[in-house]
Amino acid sequence: MKTLRGFEVKHFEDDYGIDCSIQESSAVGGYVWLGVHRPAVKVMWKDVPKLLETLPAIKKDSPETNECGWCTVRLPDDASINGRMHLSREQAKEIAAELLYFARHGRLREEKEKERRTRQ
Numbered sequence: 028m029k030t031l032r033g034f035e036v037k038h039f040e041d042d043y044g045i046d047c048s049i050q051e052s053s054a055v056g057g058y059v060w061l062g063v064h065r066p067a068v069k070v071m072w073k074d075v076p077k078l079l080e081t082l083p084a085i086k087k088d089s090p091e092t093n094e095c096g097w098c099t100v101r102l103p104d105d106a107s108i109n110g111r112m113h114l115s116r117e118q119a120k121e122i123a124a125e126l127l128y129f130a131r132h133g134r135l136r137e138e139k140e141k142e143r144r145t146r147q
Contacts, residue, residue, distance in 0.1 A: 038064065048111070057116045066110030069097040 030036050036050035045063055052058035075098055102108070114122065128136045 050111075052113060054113070059114050059119060060111045061114055061119075062111035064110075066108050068100040068102060068108060070100055072096045072098050 028036055028038070030050065032053065034051040034053065036048055038046060038048045041047055041063075046065060047062060048060070048064045050060045052060055125136065
């Protein structure tokens with residue numbers, strides 16, 4: 028799939044079903060955008076009363092009636108929140124190595140393992 032400007036973009040969902048994407052960047056030198064495609068802004072239910080004066084479009088995400096739980100905040104149409112990283116090829120290689128280690132071992136590599144690998 029391509030963006031309106033002709034850059035390749037791929038969408039995928041994370042484990043929570045959140046829409047994420049990886050997209051080629053227009054920046055010279057080979058960069059990508061990676062992360063949540065449309066981030067949601069949330070506040071705790073107990074904090075809603077003080078926010079209602081400035082942000083009237085708050086929706087409780089879960090049915091409980093106590094002061095627990097997250098609420099999605101609807102931002103004005105002209106607001107923008109960026110939930111994606113702008114990565115160079117070198118940064119992408121570093122992240123790919125960490126993700127591959129996690130995929131193989133089910134945990135993140137400890138710093139001492141990284142240091143040992145760097146010395147070799």
